[in-house]
Amino acid sequence: AQTVTQSQPEMSVQEAETVTLSCTYDTSENNYYLFWYKQPPSRQMILVIRQEAYKQQNATENRFSVNFQKAAKSFSLKISDSQLGDTAMYFCAFLTDLQGAQKLVFGQGTRLTINP
Amino acid sequence: KAGVTQTPRYLIKTRGQQVTLSCSPISGHRSVSWYQQTPGQGLQFLFEYFSETQRNKGNFPGRFSGRQFSNSRSEMNVSTLELGDSALYLCASSLLASPDTQYFGPGTRLTVL
Numbered sequence: 001a002q003t004v005t006q007s008q009p010e011m012s013v014q015e016a017e018t019v020t021l022s023c024t025y026d027t028s029e030n031n032y033y034l035f036w037y038k039q040p041p042s043r044q045m046i047l048v049i050r051q052e053a054y055k056q057q058n059a060t061e062n063r064f065s066v067n068f069q070k071a072a073k074s075f076s077l078k079i080s081d082s083q084l085g086d087t088a089m090y091f092c093a094f095l096t097d098l099q100g101a102q103k104l105v106f107g108q109g110t111r112l113t114i115n116p
Numbered sequence: 117k118a119g120v121t122q123t124p125r126y127l128i129k130t131r132g133q134q135v136t137l138s139c140s141p142i143s144g145h146r147s148v149s150w151y152q153q154t155p156g157q158g159l160q161f162l163f164e165y166f167s168e169t170q171r172n173k174g175n176f177p178g179r180f181s182g183r184q185f186s187n188s189r190s191e192m193n194v195s196t197l198e199l200g201d202s203a204l205y206l207c208a209s210s211l212l213a214s215p216d217t218q219y220f221g222p223g224t225r226l227t228v229l
Contacts, residue, residue: 043222043225044220044222045206045220047219047220050217095215102147102172102215102216102218103164103174104208104218105161106159107158108158
């Protein structure tokens, strides 16, 4: 079974700083997808970034980028120039590439606070 | 394009009752997945539907059931509610039959007294 581990329950940084959230996962599969979602106090789960395991290039979305290390099964999220609106719970999630499988496996989350 | 919508947003029920939650996916999306979020267990997969067929089910008792209609709207039902069923229930939709990005609705907060 796949597992996702986020070792940082809470993090706090000053506005405009760069912060990195860690995520490791365990799987025996070769093809899969990894995601970072954010969940602000409104509780709406919002997609931050997606990475396909077969792609060597790390995904980027504006201020958000990932460091995907397939051999180490590591998938960290870097937020540059952090903003107050980035305050949220961040979840790392794994999705198998098996046909018909749409089951996301989530980590326990990292609560990120951006301080003014 | 409108996002995933869920109704109702909040529900209060008592033990033993049953409840039905509704989810309307993004237009054109045919896969709908349901998740339960609690402080203790985190986010757990309930089930997934595609073209009115349940393709995957998580490790939940038979009191949890669901269905999908021909317009891709989905409902989940919980019968004989227990205190431990209090949770945020999240619905997500995706476009493809094969694994694809899931987009979430705002959730339904269920409180069981």
